[in-house]
Amino acid sequence: MENLLRQIPSVSKLMETTKGKELIQTFGRQEFLRICREHLEKIREDIAKNSGDFRESLEEEKILLKIEKKLKLTAKKSLTKVINCTGTILHTNLGRAPLAERALEKILEVSKGYSNLEFDLARGERGSRTLGISEQLAQLLGVDDCVIVNNNAAAVLLVLMALTKGKEVIISRGQLVEIGGSFRIPEIMEQSGSILKEVGTTNKVHLKDYQRAINENTGAIMRVHTSNYRIVGFTQEVDLQTLSKLAHENNLPLIDDLGSGTLISLTKWGVYDEPTVTESIKMGADIVTFSGDKLLGGPQCGVIVGKKEYIDIIKKHPLMRALRCDKLVLSALAATLELYQREEYGEIPIYNFLNRSVAELKEMAEEITQNIDSQKVTIKEDFCYVGGGALPTHQLPTVVIKVNSQKPAHELAKWFRNLEIPVIGRIHKGEFYLDLKAVFPEEIPYLQHVLSKI
Incomplete structure (x- = not known):
C-alpha cells in the first residue's frame, strides 16, 4: 500500500503539466486545486480500502481527465x-x-457604466425609476401608471397587501390556481393579510354569488385568469365587464390577475380565448397584474398597471422597495416594450418561434441531419406547447428529429444533457426527440456536430 501511495502524483506536479495549465486557465486556480485535492484524496481512500484499478487510476493523464470531467460537471451546476x-x-x-x-x-449599454435609473435629466434631481416604462405602457395599454416588481406572484402579493389587507377579497372557487412551484393564490392571499372569500363552485359561478358575498368588510373583487389550465364542459363564469359594473356600484376595486399577460391578440396563431391586457383595461379592471417573461417576451418581472388612485397607494407601500427591480430588468423591459410600440413583433424570439411553419422547421431538420446516417435519425411532424403556464390546451405544429439508438431514451437524454453545451430534448412514448420549434439558427451547427457523434 505504501508503494501505491508514493505513486500518487503531487498536486504541484499535476499543475505543471500542459493539461493542468489548460484546466487552470479555463476553470481558475482555486477551483482546480479544490477538485484536484478531492480526487487525490479519493484515490488514497480507495487504496486504503483496496478497491479500484490503481495502476490505471494513478496515471497522470487519467487523473487529469477525471479532474477535467469533475470540473465541467461542477461548472454546469452554475447558470x-x-x-x-x-x-x-x-x-x-x-x-x-x-x-x-x-x-x-x-442591458449592456446601461450596465457598462452609470445610468439615469432614478435621476430626472430634465429637472436635475431624483426621479422615478419606472417613468419611461409608465409612459410606454400608457401608450400601449391606455393605463394611468404602473409598478414593476420582481415577478407576478410578487405583483399579486403587493397589490393585495396595499389595497385589501384585513379585508375580504371575493374570488371564484374555480380560479384558486396554483401558479407553479407550489405557490397558490389562497396562500399568497393569506400572506398578504387579506381574507379569501371564495364564491361559486369549481365549474360554475354566477353574478348572484358575487352579489351575496359583498359586505361592509369587502375590500375588492378579484378575477384570476386560469392561464395554466382550462375547465371545459358544464361551466359558467361571470365576464369581466359585469364584474366591473358590480365592483364599481359598490365602490370596490376590480383586480385582474392575467398571469401570462399578452399585449397583442393571438388569433393569428389560432388562439381565440387568451385575453389581452388591453381588453382587461377596456372591460373595467382597475388593476391588472401579469408576468414579463411569458407571452410578453421580456425579462422576469411582475407588471402592475391600472388607475392612478390605486397605483399611488401601491407605490407607497413599505414592501415596494423590497420587491422593486434593478436597472438590468427595467432596461430589458423598456427595450421589449419599444418593439411593441414599433410593432416589430418578429424581433421578439417567442413570436418568431410561433411564426415558424412546418415547412421552415423541416428545412432546418434537413440541414441539421444532411450529413448524418439516415438510419440514426428520423424527421417527423409533431405537436408542442407554448408552456410557461400559458395556452395549456393549444397545440402548435412542429418538427422533431427522432434519435434512433440501441440506448434507452433516458440514457440518450442524459448523454445530450452532459454535452459541453447541454441539449435538452424530450422523451415521448419511449423515444427521444429533438424538437426544433425553439431552436435558434445559430445553434444549428452545434446540433449537426453532436448528432454526428451518436
Missing part, C-alpha cells in the same frame, strides 16, 4: 447556456422567454 429542444417555447425550467437582441443591447 449556463442550454439548447432548448423540448418544443416548449416558454419553458419555466429553462428560463422562460429568451430576450430580444435589442433588450440584450440595452
Whole structure:
C-alpha cells in the first residue's frame, strides 16, 4: 500500500503539466486545486480500502481527465447556456422567454457604466425609476401608471397587501390556481393579510354569488385568469365587464390577475380565448397584474398597471422597495416594450418561434441531419406547447428529429444533457426527440456536430 501511495502524483506536479495549465486557465486556480485535492484524496481512500484499478487510476493523464470531467460537471451546476429542444417555447425550467437582441443591447449599454435609473435629466434631481416604462405602457395599454416588481406572484402579493389587507377579497372557487412551484393564490392571499372569500363552485359561478358575498368588510373583487389550465364542459363564469359594473356600484376595486399577460391578440396563431391586457383595461379592471417573461417576451418581472388612485397607494407601500427591480430588468423591459410600440413583433424570439411553419422547421431538420446516417435519425411532424403556464390546451405544429439508438431514451437524454453545451430534448412514448420549434439558427451547427457523434 505504501508503494501505491508514493505513486500518487503531487498536486504541484499535476499543475505543471500542459493539461493542468489548460484546466487552470479555463476553470481558475482555486477551483482546480479544490477538485484536484478531492480526487487525490479519493484515490488514497480507495487504496486504503483496496478497491479500484490503481495502476490505471494513478496515471497522470487519467487523473487529469477525471479532474477535467469533475470540473465541467461542477461548472454546469452554475447558470449556463442550454439548447432548448423540448418544443416548449416558454419553458419555466429553462428560463422562460429568451430576450430580444435589442433588450440584450440595452442591458449592456446601461450596465457598462452609470445610468439615469432614478435621476430626472430634465429637472436635475431624483426621479422615478419606472417613468419611461409608465409612459410606454400608457401608450400601449391606455393605463394611468404602473409598478414593476420582481415577478407576478410578487405583483399579486403587493397589490393585495396595499389595497385589501384585513379585508375580504371575493374570488371564484374555480380560479384558486396554483401558479407553479407550489405557490397558490389562497396562500399568497393569506400572506398578504387579506381574507379569501371564495364564491361559486369549481365549474360554475354566477353574478348572484358575487352579489351575496359583498359586505361592509369587502375590500375588492378579484378575477384570476386560469392561464395554466382550462375547465371545459358544464361551466359558467361571470365576464369581466359585469364584474366591473358590480365592483364599481359598490365602490370596490376590480383586480385582474392575467398571469401570462399578452399585449397583442393571438388569433393569428389560432388562439381565440387568451385575453389581452388591453381588453382587461377596456372591460373595467382597475388593476391588472401579469408576468414579463411569458407571452410578453421580456425579462422576469411582475407588471402592475391600472388607475392612478390605486397605483399611488401601491407605490407607497413599505414592501415596494423590497420587491422593486434593478436597472438590468427595467432596461430589458423598456427595450421589449419599444418593439411593441414599433410593432416589430418578429424581433421578439417567442413570436418568431410561433411564426415558424412546418415547412421552415423541416428545412432546418434537413440541414441539421444532411450529413448524418439516415438510419440514426428520423424527421417527423409533431405537436408542442407554448408552456410557461400559458395556452395549456393549444397545440402548435412542429418538427422533431427522432434519435434512433440501441440506448434507452433516458440514457440518450442524459448523454445530450452532459454535452459541453447541454441539449435538452424530450422523451415521448419511449423515444427521444429533438424538437426544433425553439431552436435558434445559430445553434444549428452545434446540433449537426453532436448528432454526428451518436
